[in-house]
Amino acid sequence: MDIAIISLPTIIYFIVAAAIILPLIFKIMREYERAVVFTLGRFTSVKGPGLIIIIPFVQQIVRVDLRTIVMDVPTQDVISQDNVSVKVNAVVYFRVIDPEKAIIQVENYQDATSQLAQTTLRSVLGKHELDDMLAERDKLNSDIQEILDRQTDAWGIKVANVEIKHVDIDESMIRAIARQAEAERERRAKVIHAEGELQASAKLLEAAQVLSQNPQSIQLRYLQTLTEIAGDRTSTIAFPVPMDMLMSLFKGNDKKDTAG
Numbered sequence: 484m485d486i487a488i489i490s491l492p493t494i495i496y497f498i499v500a501a502a503i504i505l506p507l508i509f510k511i512m513r514e515y516e517r518a519v520v521f522t523l524g525r526f527t528s529v530k531g532p533g534l535i536i537i538i539p540f541v542q543q544i545v546r547v548d549l550r551t552i553v554m555d556v557p558t559q560d561v562i563s564q565d566n567v568s569v570k571v572n573a574v575v576y577f578r579v580i581d582p583e584k585a586i587i588q589v590e591n592y593q594d595a596t597s598q599l600a601q602t603t604l605r606s607v608l609g610k611h612e613l614d615d616m617l618a619e620r621d622k623l624n625s626d627i628q629e630i631l632d633r634q635t636d637a638w639g640i641k642v643a644n645v646e647i648k649h650v651d652i653d654e655s656m657i658r659a660i661a662r663q664a665e666a667e668r669e670r671r672a673k674v675i676h677a678e679g680e681l682q683a684s685a686k687l688l689e690a691a692q693v694l695s696q697n698p699q700s701i702q703l704r705y706l707q708t709l710t711e712i713a714g715d716r717t718s719t720i721a722f723p724v725p726m727d728m729l730m731s732l733f734k735g736n737d738k739k740d741t742a743g
Contacts, residue, residue, distance in 0.1 A: 509534060510536075511533070511535075512532040512534075513531075517529050517531045517547045519582050519587075521545070522542045553575075556601055560605075564609065567612075567652070569652055569653075570650075571651070572649055573646060574646050577631075578643065579640060580639055624645050628643075631645065
């Protein structure tokens with residue numbers, strides 16, 4: 484019985500051929516990857532993850548990453564509605580949910596999303612005043628995210644979140660804002676002081692009405708005031724005595740004399 488002996492060059496030939504052909508036939512897609520398959524230039528299917536088989540020279544694939552992409556939006560010059568020039572940058576979180584659309588409907592979905600995010604950022608912030616940019620970031624983030632998500636839906640892109648990172652203001656505008664904040668604090672302090680004076684005057688009026696109903700209480704109040712002043716380190720005390728008090732004293736003495 485004859486035993487076929489394969490020569491060493493033939494073995495090497497088969498090894499080289501397998502090393503060249505097998506990678507063209509078998510592709511391995513990771514869990515977060517998908518392969519968009521084109522057969523003779525026409526879209527065929529989306530495959531993956533795992534091991535997929537491709538017909539060499541007839542089919543081609545484009546790998547698509549399904550993980551969330553974190554993209555920085557470059558600093559944009561924005562003029563607010565109240566004509567204040569600011570520099571704003573942001574970060575966008577998005578991912579591919581439809582690999583077919585992401586490859587076929589747009590040339591480069593990452594660049595397209597980046598450009599759209601820049602124009603949307605300028606457009607949305609330009610409709611608001613500076614105070615809104617500084618105080619209502621959550622609302623602005625939501626508005627930008629909603630617009631981006633709606634416009635990128637045709638590309639198979641889902642914009643999950645948008646965050647405004649920095650709002651840089653000119654130095655002169657910072658000083659103006661500081662002066663405005665100081666003036667606002669002074670206004671509030673004056674309002675609080677005026678409200679306190681109003682409440683105090685109301686209480687004083689109420690006390691005066693109570694004292695006017697009983698003249699003896701006025702005398703007691705004067706005596707109490709004298710006691711408080713006497714506690715101070717003053718050598719001379721000038722204390723005015725109302726005529727009403729003197730008259731009441733005189734009347735009290737006249738009653739005693741008449742009784743006697």
